[in-house]
Ligand code: SAM
C-alpha cells in the first residue's frame with residue numbers, strides 16, 4: 001500500500017500556505033519530519049567537477065557557461081579521464097561520498113565525448129565513490145548506457161515553476177526537462193532535481209516547483225536548492241541576493257513535502273553566514289557540496305565546512 005506520508009498530490013494553495021507559515025512553526029514541522037525520517041544527523045557530502053566547461057548552446061539566464069553571455073568563463077577543452085580521477089581522489093580525501101560530473105551541454109550526443117564520460121563514470125565507481133552526472137538532455141539509450149556504466153544519480157534541475165520558466169530559459173521547454181527525468185527514472189538511475197531561488201520568481205513559483213517535484217512517484221531521491229549566484233555578464237548579474245530566511249523556508253517546505261529525499265543546500269553558501277547554513281541544516285537540509293569550487297564559482301573552504309559540521313555535531317556521510 002502507498003505510504004500516506006509520501007504524498008504526490010500537493011496542491012499549490014496548501015503549499016504556499018505552508019511556505020508562509022510563521023517561521024518557527026514551519027521549521028518545527030520540518031524538523032519533526034527530518035528527525036523521523038533522517039535520525040542521526042548525517043550530512044551527505046558531494047563534490048563537483050566540471051568535465052566540460054563553457055560555450056554552452058543553451059540560453060539559461062543565470063548561467064556563466066552559456067555562449068549567449070560573456071562572462072569570466074571561457075570555453076575549456078574537455079577534461080581527460082586522469083584529470084577526473086584526480087578530482088575524484090581529491091573529493092574522496094575531502095570526505096565526499098559522491099562526485100557529480102557536469103558538462104555544459106544542451107544534450108548528450110553519441111560519440112567519443114559521451115564514451116569518455118562513460119569511462120569516467122566507471123573510474124569514479126572503481127574508486128568507491130557514488131557517481132552522478134549532469135549532462136543536459138538524454139535519450140533512453142544514453143540513460144541505459146550510463147546505468148550500465150554504474151551511474152548512481154542524474155542531476156537535471158527543473159530550476160523554477162513552469163510559469164516562470166520562460167523568464168529563465170528560452171532555448172528549451174519545461175516538458176523536455178520532465179521527459180529527460182522520466183527517462184532517467186525508467187533506466188533505474190536515481191533522480192536529483194531541484195532548482196534555484198532568487199531569480200525574480202514569486203513565492204508561488206517556488207511552491208509550484210515543489211508541487212511539480214512532489215508529484216513525481218517515486219519522489220526524486222535528491223533535491224538541490226540553489227540560491228542564485230549572480231554572475232557578472234549574465235542577465236541576472238544585478239539581482240538582489242535572496243534573504244537567508246527565504247532559503248530556510250524553501251528547505252523546510254521541501255523537507256515536509258519530500259520527507260525521504262536528500263535536500264541539498266547547494267549554490268550560494270559563500271554568501272550565507274555559518275549560522276544561517278546551520279539553520280538550513282536544522283530545517284531539513286541533509287546534503288551540501290564541498291570543495292573550494294562549485295562549477296565556475298567559489299564555494300566555502302573544505303576546512304571551514306568540516307569545522308562547521310564538527311562544531312554542530314553533525315556527521316559527514
Ligand atoms: N548543462 C546541464 C544542465 O543545465 O542540466 C548541467 C550543468 S548546469 C550548470 C546544472 C545546474 O546548476 C543548473 O540546472 C542550475 O540549476 C545550476 N546553476 C547554474 N548556474 C547557477 C548559478 N549561477 N546560480 C545557482 N545555480 C546555478
Ligand code: DTB
Pocket residue numbers: 048064100102134155157194195224225226229266267294295296297298
Ligand atoms: C546543482 O543543483 N547545483 C550544482 C549542481 N547541481 C551541478 C551546480 C551549481 C552551479 C553554481 C554556479 C557555478 O559554479 O557555475
Ligand code: SF4
Pocket residue numbers: 056057058059060063064065066067103104105106136
Ligand atoms: Fe548550459 Fe546547463 Fe548552463 Fe544552461 S545551465 S547554459 S544548459 S551549462
